[in-house]
Every structure is written in C-alpha cells, then in structure tokens.
Amino acid sequence: MSETAVTIPVSVASARKPWRFTDSMIVPRVIVGIVILLIWEFAVRALAPAYVAKPTGVVLAIPKVLTDPVFLKATGETMASVAQGLGITLIFGTIIGVWMGRSLTFDRAIRHYINGFNAIPMIVVLPLFSLWFGYSGYTRFATIIFAAIFAIIMNVADGARSVPREYLEVSRSFRAGRLSVLLGIVLPASLPYILAGVRLAAGRALIGAVVAEFFLSIGGVGYYILYNSRSYHHNEAFVGVLLLAGFGVGFELLVNWSIRRFMPWYRRGDNS
Amino acid sequence: MTSQPTATVPSPAIADAEPRIRVRGLGKHYGALEVFKNIDFDVGPREIVAIVGPSGCGKTTLLRCIDGLLPHDAGEIMVGNERVTEPIAGVAMVFQHFGLFPWKTVTENVAYGLRMAGAPKAEIERKVPEFIKLVGLAGFEKAFPYQMSGGMQQRCGLARALAIEPNVLLMDEPFAAVDAQTREILQFELLRIWEERPTAMIFVTHSIEEAVLLGHRVIVLKGRPSSIHENIVIDLPEPRTRETLQLPRFAELRERVWSTLMREAREAEFVLER
Numbered sequence: 001m002s003e004t005a006v007t008i009p010v011s012v013a014s015a016r017k018p019w020r021f022t023d024s025m026i027v028p029r030v031i032v033g034i035v036i037l038l039i040w041e042f043a044v045r046a047l048a049p050a051y052v053a054k055p056t057g058v059v060l061a062i063p064k065v066l067t068d069p070v071f072l073k074a075t076g077e078t079m080a081s082v083a084q085g086l087g088i089t090l091i092f093g094t095i096i097g098v099w100m101g102r103s104l105t106f107d108r109a110i111r112h113y114i115n116g117f118n119a120i121p122m123i124v125v126l127p128l129f130s131l132w133f134g135y136s137g138y139t140r141f142a143t144i145i146f147a148a149i150f151a152i153i154m155n156v157a158d159g160a161r162s163v164p165r166e167y168l169e170v171s172r173s174f175r176a177g178r179l180s181v182l183l184g185i186v187l188p189a190s191l192p193y194i195l196a197g198v199r200l201a202a203g204r205a206l207i208g209a210v211v212a213e214f215f216l217s218i219g220g221v222g223y224y225i226l227y228n229s230r231s232y233h234h235n236e237a238f239v240g241v242l243l244l245a246g247f248g249v250g251f252e253l254l255v256n257w258s259i260r261r262f263m264p265w266y267r268r269g270d271n272s
Numbered sequence: 273m274t275s276q277p278t279a280t281v282p283s284p285a286i287a288d289a290e291p292r293i294r295v296r297g298l299g300k301h302y303g304a305l306e307v308f309k310n311i312d313f314d315v316g317p318r319e320i321v322a323i324v325g326p327s328g329c330g331k332t333t334l335l336r337c338i339d340g341l342l343p344h345d346a347g348e349i350m351v352g353n354e355r356v357t358e359p360i361a362g363v364a365m366v367f368q369h370f371g372l373f374p375w376k377t378v379t380e381n382v383a384y385g386l387r388m389a390g391a392p393k394a395e396i397e398r399k400v401p402e403f404i405k406l407v408g409l410a411g412f413e414k415a416f417p418y419q420m421s422g423g424m425q426q427r428c429g430l431a432r433a434l435a436i437e438p439n440v441l442l443m444d445e446p447f448a449a450v451d452a453q454t455r456e457i458l459q460f461e462l463l464r465i466w467e468e469r470p471t472a473m474i475f476v477t478h479s480i481e482e483a484v485l486l487g488h489r490v491i492v493l494k495g496r497p498s499s500i501h502e503n504i505v506i507d508l509p510e511p512r513t514r515e516t517l518q519l520p521r522f523a524e525l526r527e528r529v530w531s532t533l534m535r536e537a538r539e540a541e542f543v544l545e546r
Contacts, residue, residue: 001326016546054330110411166367166369166371167371167373169341169367169371170367170371170373170384171388172341173339173341173359173364173365174359174385174388174389174436175359175361175388175389176388177388181386185373188373189375190371191375227539263375264416265374265375265416265417265418266374266375
C-alpha cells in the first residue's frame, strides 16, 4: 500500500531530473553491506590468523555445514525445543494475559511479580534451573519459557485491557455470555497485541535456547557454535550464527505473511 | 423556567394499542450529578418516537438505560411485560459508532445478534442474507468493515439489529457519523425498512429535521438535570417521503421543535461540557 505511495513520487522525480543513486532504497543498502564485507575480508586476511572467520571462508563452509548430520541434528533439536516452548508460552501467556487485562483484582495481584520476573536476566536463573532440571533439555526448555512468557503476558494484558468499549457495549447489548465475550471479542480484539508479543517472544526464546546450550553444553545450534569456535572452526561456527539470524528474519516474514493471509482487517501503519 | 405539564399525547400510530415501552418516573445519577429525572413516556408497538435535546442533555444515557446497558436509579422501564434491568431479548440497538467487529465480514457481523440469541445454524444461514439484502448490502457479504464507507457500515449495523427481528429498535444517533448526503439516503432507507417491518422505535438525534421527518412524536429533553419539556405529536401524512420535507406542516413542526430547543441550546452553549 505505502509501497505505491513511495514509488510514485520517485518515478515522477526521475522523469524530471537525472537519476541519482540516492533515489533508490536498495542501492545504498547493498553498497553498505558490500563495504562491511570487504573491510571484514581484508582486515582478517591482513591481520588475523587463517582460522578466523572471513566472508569467503564462511560462504565456502556453507555447503559442508548444511550437509553435516551433526549440524542438522543440532538445528533440529534447538528448533524443536524453541517451537514447543513458544507454543506453551503462547497458550499460557495468552490465558494469563487476558485474565490480567480483564480482571483488575488479578492484575493487581500479579502485576509486580510479572514485572519483577521480566526484569531478571535469563542468564542468572540458568544455574538455578540447571540444579532443578539437570544438565538436560528440560533446563533449556524452562529457560526458553522463562525468557519468552513475560513478553507475551505483558503484551496480551495490554491488549485485553484496551479492547474498545464499543465492542463490549455491542456484545452486552446482544446479550453475549461472559465466555463468549472473552473468546469472541476480547481475544480477536487483542490479536495485534498477541502478535507483537509473539514477535518479541520468538527472539527471546531463541536467545534463551542458545544461552542454555552454551551454559549446559547440551546438543543444539548454540553448542555447535561454541564447539566449533573452541576448535578453531570459526567459519563453521559463523554459519550457525547466520542460521540464527535467518531464523529471526524468517519468523518475522512468517508472522507478516499470516497477518496478511488471516487478518486482512489488521493493517499496520508502515512496512519498511 | 417552570416546567410545562408533560402531556402524554397518544399519537395516531398508537391510538388504541397497548404501549410496547413504558417509561415511568425515570431518573439517573452519575455520582453527584443528576443526568435526568421524572422521565415519563410510552412508545406504541408501531410507533417511532424521536428524542432531541442539546449535547450533554443525557438523551444517549436515557437510551442506554432503556437498553439495559446502564442502570437507572429511579422509576422503571417496562418493555412488554418485562422490567428492564439488563439487556433483554427482543430489543436491539443501533450505535452511533456502528460497533462493527473489524475482524468479522458483513455476513459474520450481521449474524452476531442471532448467534448470541442462540438461533440454530440453519436459521442464521437463511436470515442473514435476507437482512443483508434488505439494507442494500447484497454483493458485499464478504467485505470487512474497513473496506466500506461509513454509510455502508451503518447499513450493516442496522442489518445486525434487524436480524434478531426485535420488537423494539433503539437508534442512538445512528446517522451522526456519516456525511450529509448519505445521512439523507439512510433516513429514507430506514423509513422504507420500517414500513416493511414496523417496530416500536426510539430514535435519538441531534437533528431537528431528522426527528420531525422520522418521528410520530418528538420528545424534547431540556434542563440540567434534564426532563421532558415537550412531547409533540408529528401529524404528518404516512408514509414519509422526500415530499414530506416540502410540506408547510413539516416546516411548522420543525420551527416548533427548533424554538423549544434553541432556547435551551443557547443556555447550554455556555455550560462546560462534562
């Protein structure tokens, strides 16, 4: 929508005066990217030992890493854990958030605890979790949930609290029951907030998983990166890092796609 | 400013019918602030009563009390044989803000009232298209509110209210948020639909023209706290059409409501809005 709003003045401008590379959004971005990669490449070649990761090394390592069963198993483990953790987080976070948003008593009862827990860095609870759940996937799972759930709760609570009064008035006028108001009005009206929470939570869940794998030395992408860094396979480690970045971008695209597909009525103000 | 006697004049439309809505001695406070008091009026089963009054006179509050959305603290409201303390079946409201759910299509929005009333699926699937057609939205069944103009959105709000086949329709400044031309179109659409499916209707509005055009009676609310200042029978011929607007009698009645209201409006202009 705003894409056309952007391209029209650009094409009009380019018809009038000679084309300048600053007119395009993409050209400057690509140039900055290339410059960063070049600096990195030549700095490493000139100053660092051969095992330090450099762009050409990383690119050459990609096919090898992506076909490495160890890497694939590690990726599968991390992603499965993140997906399950996010699923559980989404369900319970939404329930608690909606409850907070619609009940002042419940909100008052737990608000400060939620804020408090949210302020605790996940890294400091890891030693405790590892004692409670052992050096295992359970601790990673707990860390993911701890890292992600408060973002969802706080966003959903905001959403449930700010359901427009008009909607509630209409549902009361048509004699909707309490449950029907919660599921039929409050939940869909909070969807934009739930999605904002999920975006935030997905990033945090991934960080939680990787940090837990670092700390616990249990199988997963985080451990793969750690192991390869320590054994002078920096290029391979960096492919793991790229995968995490790719996951972040991919998840964002997935959320945006599902908004367009399933919530056409919900339009964000911008798209960059 | 001694209050004139509020004559409960039977209008031709209700001459010998049992009133559908009976409001007696109604009063309402917001904390220390008294919004209205001693409100008495009846609405016949096939009668449109328009309520006009200056901004902040509590006409919308009065309508919300009658719908049971707000509690009242004096007097009583009877709809049929039921005493109103909360929203009751058979009463539907059309809102100034439309109140459509943005995540629902026209079809789903129109079905909402029926679904809440527990209508069986087959009945919903039969009735919803019928009422979409009645309000002139055929072809827009799958549209979302954001894709429609204000006028179309209010048609949808009207269809949602009509779909439960209410015997009381409460209209809360339904056309206040649409542009002037659309408003005029919707007024005559409403008259057409009412001719087809007459109900008891209370129509709250700012517009004197609208009140006189649509109402069989016009009630003027005045004062702080407000009460019924005049209850004017609108003896214009039925059905009301665009020609009605040209009648000398229409101008006369409009002037009568206008003079009552403007006296009040000038006083109200210098009171801070709450």
